Amino acid sequence: MSRAYPLVLSVTSGKGGVGKTNVSVNLSARLAAMGRRVVLLDADLGLANVDVLLGLAPMYNLFHLFHEGVDIQSILLETEYGFRILPAASGVADMLSLSTGQKLELLEAMDSLENEVDFLVVDTGAGINDNVLYFNLAVQERLLVVTPEPTSLTDAYALIKVLKNNHGVDRFRVLVNMVPDEKTGRNVFATLYKACDHFLDGVSLDLAGTLPADPALRQAVVNQIPFSAAAPEAPASKAIDAVARRINDWQPSTQLDGNIKFFWKRILFQEQSVA
Structure with missing residues (x-):
């Protein structure tokens, strides 16, 4: 059933x-399994690896869109898991920072x-570079992916801070990955929540x-298969399925917030028709 x-x-x-990319791939697979039309955009443009995780060898990628005029439909690649990917290039310096025109x-x-498309999942790079902020x-x-490592939390806080203070983004969802148990995951989230609540005014987390540390993940990566497909009964697979079901219930915003959005023309048209 498609979404409106x-x-x-x-x-x-x-x-x-x-x-992060493993989460993107498996979320896409689980949403597709629910009958949703899903496109996964590999937005880690210079260090792309969605295709590697899936064992695919795309003929075209986003480099060809920007530099050779290949259309988006030709770049789209079907997977055997029910969703499509828009692959990016790896090791191409020209893709590390998109121009305004691109x-x-x-x-x-x-x-x-x-x-x-019912869901466009955008797998960004890590950090606070221009491409990450843009996407x-x-x-x-x-959906901000963190782990119990202290450096993961400090870097996640830095990304939230830049997006909030410089661009007015104040709402984030958090997924805690690689946890020994759910209690640890909730404690990790609480630590990040308290830091944001104390130092950043008006941020909603x-x-x-939470996703458990699971041997099934490592083996699935080696085999280039989504872990949710390779080991559907594994704890991590059940956990990612639960996350996907929650995301499936999220309602898309039809309001512009001052930032140019994917499908912004449609949003603008809806705003004007409501007005």
Whole structure:
């Protein structure tokens, strides 16, 4: 069953190595299994690896959109897990920082997909570079992936701080990954919540879920298969399914917040029709 309006979600992090891309791939697979039309955009443009996690060898990627005029439909790649990916290039310096024109070109190209997508999952890079900030501004919801490592929390806080203070973003969802148990995950979330509540005025954090450290994840990565498909009964698979079900219930915002969004023309049209 398709949604009346697509929900655009970033999966992001302040620090690399927290399992962000693995979360993106498995969330996409579980949402597709619920009958949703899902596109996963690999927005880690210079260090892309969504295709690697899936064992795919794309003919085209976003480099070809920007530099060779290949259309978005030709770049889209079907997976055997029910969702499509928009792959990016790896090891291409030209992709590390998109120009203003390229940012607008991507948004224009994505507009052609608005009637065939229920969820656009945007797997960003890590940190606070220009591309990471841009993609987090262009989405409706931000899923921030953290782990119990102190550096993961400090870097996540830094990303929240930049987005809030410099761009007015005040709402984040948090997924705590690689935890020994749910209690630890909730404590990690509480630590981040308290820091934001104390130092950043008006930031809203919601816990989207926790994912346990699970041997099934490592083996699935080696085999280039989503862990939720390779080991559906594993604790991590059940946990990501629960997170996907919560996300499936999220309602997309149809309000512009001053930042240019994916499918912004449709949002603008709806605002004008309501007015």
